[in-house]
Amino acid sequence: MLAAEMSSEAQPLGTRGPRFNRRSPFYIGLTAAAGVAVTYGAVQVLTALSSILVLVGVAFFLALGLEPAASWFVKHRLPRWAATALVFLIVLALMGAFVAAAIPPLVQQAGDLVNQAPHYIQQVQDHSSAIGRLNDRFHLQQRITDTVNGSSGSVVNEVVSAGTALFGAVADSLIVIVLTVYFLADMPRIRTSLYRLIPHTRRPRAILIGDEVFAKVGAYVLGNVLISVIAGAATFVWLEVFDVPYPLLLGIFVALLDLVPVVGSTIAGIAVAAVALTVSLPICIATIAFFVVFRLLEDYLLVPRIIGRAVNVPPLITVVAVLLGGALLGIVGALVAIPIAAAIQLLTQEVLYPRLDEV
Template identity: 40%
Template sequence: MATDDDETTPPDDEPLEPVVKEPYAGRFGRPGSPLNRRAPFMTGLLGGLGLLLAYGIFLGLRNAAGILVLIFIALFLAIGLNPAVVRLRSWGVPRGTAVAIVALSLVALIAGGIVALIPPLISQTTQLIENVPEYIRSLQRNETINELVQRYDILNRVSNALNAGTVGNAVGGVVGVGRMLAGTVFNLLAVLVLTIYFMASFDRIRETGYSLVPASRRVRVRLLTDEILTKVGAYMVGAISIAVLAGASTWFLAVILGLAYPFALAVVVAVTDLIPQIGATLGAIVVSLVGFASSLSDGIVCVVFFVIYQQIENYLIYPNVMRRSVKVSDVAAVVAALLGVALFGVVGALVAIPMVAAIQLIMREVVIPSQEAR
């Protein structure tokens, strides 16, 4: 006999229909269906927002380019100076003390260079100002110059040129020079402070970077990255050694020729020699000008010396040092330095050779084995 339960209960082999719940109807009515993300309007809206976001990121990076360059230089210096900190720690020195020793040594070198350069600059400028009246009197005693002054009415033209506009431009130029000097000092202090902070927290920054790598690849990434950081430190040691050699050679030359302020000239050459490709030429120009100011023969000797020394440094000393420290071939070192200067200026020149060393390591240990396994 059939009951009500038999009539309402579906057979076991028939699936139960899902219960569809009606949307909750609040005081403002039932919500509509969700928006179709593939609709043309939504596609265009999301695409436009993406373009605006990309443009905003571009503007932010462009406006912060100067600060980002300073951060990059400070990080590069911290990586290069970290081997010195590691060496001090291997001698039992605590990390904070080791960082302080390296930082104070760096500050002492910078201060020594400034102390060596400022007195000659002040004394030479003072001598020039004191000798200006004598120069004018000697010019006035020259009949040829007096004739030219009268013929071309130079005095009236100079007096007319010294008006309010030219004075204002001169003052503006002085203010611009002051701003440039203030900006340079600020950049140096910022790089120095950031370098100290990066050296103090170098291990923590490195471990944080390693923690972002998947655990299955973390060991290999750690080994490769540590080798790259070692090469950066070796490059810094090699570059400093070459700069010291150039400065010592300049000091001997200045002492032999009897040039004024030989130590200051040596500091100028050593500092500028840290800039690949163009730095040695800048230092040679400064020393040669000082030589010509001393005498014609001294200037010629300086020019000949630096022409010969730069050839020896570029094609003998620099490649050999970089081959032994960074293990980069001669051709790769020269090409990398040229491309770095052309693309990114001085910063590109500084990081070009370590970058080539890192690329060679990745090619040898990652790319080539992956291609051979296919």
Template identity: 55%
Template sequence: MNRSRNGARSAPAAGSGGHHHLLGQPHDPDEEGPIADAEAVAGVIRTPQAPLGPLGRRFDWHSAFFIGASAAAGVALTVGAIEVLMLAAQTLLLISLGLFLAIGLEPAASWLINHRFPRWAAVLTVLGGLLLMTAAFIAAAIPALVDQGGRVITALPQYLGQFSDSSTTIGQLNERFHIQQTVQQVLEGGGPGLASGVITVGEAIFGAFSSALVVMVLTAYFLADLPRVRATVYRFVPAPRRPRAVLLGDQIMVKVGGYVLGNVVISVIAAVVTFVWLMAFGIPYPLLLAILFALLDLVPVIGSLVAGALVALAAFTVSVPVGIATIAYFVAYKLVEDYVLTPRVFGTVLRLPALVTVCAILIGGALLGLVGALIALPTAAAIMLLVQEVLFPRLDRADSGSGRAGSVRPQ
């Protein structure tokens, strides 16, 4: 900063020195005092390569003040983080599911990109395929639901008449469990409770639909911008450890993608085989049940059991022998899927022992429900990869080092 003959500081020209010409005008160095000196130094350290100046000297984090402040801030930060996680648990779960699906679809998008597709075209192609499958399921479900609803309305007077006929199965159940009386009491005396129950069911359906829509939108955004997300995540790793982190992280993402695509392949095979079986025995709504079987089969263990039960119930509407044969088909198909298809599809991707697979699904389902069961296997595969590549080698080196240090020459 320049000084005049009488010792007073002269104001720097607009845009010069460390004072920005768009802030704090009129600029009077005499009133700013020490700040004016700092501005003069700021003008000196500013360079074209570092327009905001170089990094300053690091703080002494070993001082008593910083140690106490760090401890207090650590406690406050931990408590605050726990409260934020509890409040935003549902939203974070949706974001995690969207990222998981995007990583799972990335191999398909990258395959298209490697075959000279622009990334935007590859992402649109993959998402378009998902939308087409969803539209096919809805198109198959709506006529079936409308048809079944019409049949129930048409047959309702007959069902009501059977309640008072003790020779029918419905009449015998009514005499034993008083079904008609219970339903009448609910309809007459449970007005507010019934209305609140209907509202609760409506809210649950709307919440599930909105959550699915949010996950679809997040998946599209993550998939479109996944290269940048991947690079940003790796920037948080220190530079000396970054190459190793890239190798491990990419391998984990490949496992997730292989799991998702492999699961889709197995579900498509299940849908085709189930559709052929349903058509061969004249079971109603074969396309709807086949698509529903494929969707539920995406969830390990639990989903296939529920899907098999629904298909068997539909088969019993044709005849009892067809229902029994369908149960036998389901058992045979599960054996083929578990011991032939799954090892071939997932064997080279996840490399999980059978015990780890079952435990991972049980723990994931207990912690996060359906979503936890869905992401349990790739999460377990990622943990096993980190354990084998990071934890075990460190423990082995530590053990060999302590053995050398504490070895005693035998007498």
């Protein structure tokens, strides 16, 4: 009866009631509960998709690193698809040449390592050698034996796990390569779509800042790869001159670890020094000194000249960013931490500080 009285010809469904009082405890509680539910759902979705999102992020990161090369070809009147194809052909050609040149020596050096294993075991048992004295002090042989005996019952499981991990790594690499191709081919459209999310009145400045962020990331990727190649080549020459075994294998190892900022080159230097100890203690000390000097040259000469102008991040922020990135996403987080920190620093200087100065 009451519903029929509220209906009229002008408003057959009745008049709207009064709005909710936004200051009422019920409205505040309902809004807070909805916010908590949405946040919880978003966290669950991001957690479930974290592995895929990491692959997407790595692919986009690599595409930004290749973007300067593709843009250069586009400026020289190549279509975007042709520039993308040419960039990837160059990358694949370089990788193929590297593999063709590196695989035979790597196989030979790996075989030499297996053949020399009894000699190294004899050195460990020789109490007059440097390795033997380290073994006597830290009981390295006993610890290795205990570890092997403790895991002997799960050898099959370890082999299966290693095979599964290898298959997963290959699949992830293929996914990253395919996504990188698509990102690089559609980079202008992606940037335009991102800029259209900004209000029209603020879009010109957002485009300038966004282009600068993309340029910083691209410069960092290319510069970091170049510095890592220099580190690997310098290590190879040093080890070759002083007849340290497995110079090519260790040079590639140093180049890969040097991609990780701050801690990568340090870990690589410790590993190479341990191998140099098998030659003699003076060679080991000289190798440590070499890595210390090269690290200083890298920090104060190579990095400032190659990527320092584009990615000007203070050392303290660099260390903190790498630690946080590594804690959140492992090696991938450590790799992308510095360009992300540079982007945040640029946004802070160009957007946040001016607004705070106006208050």
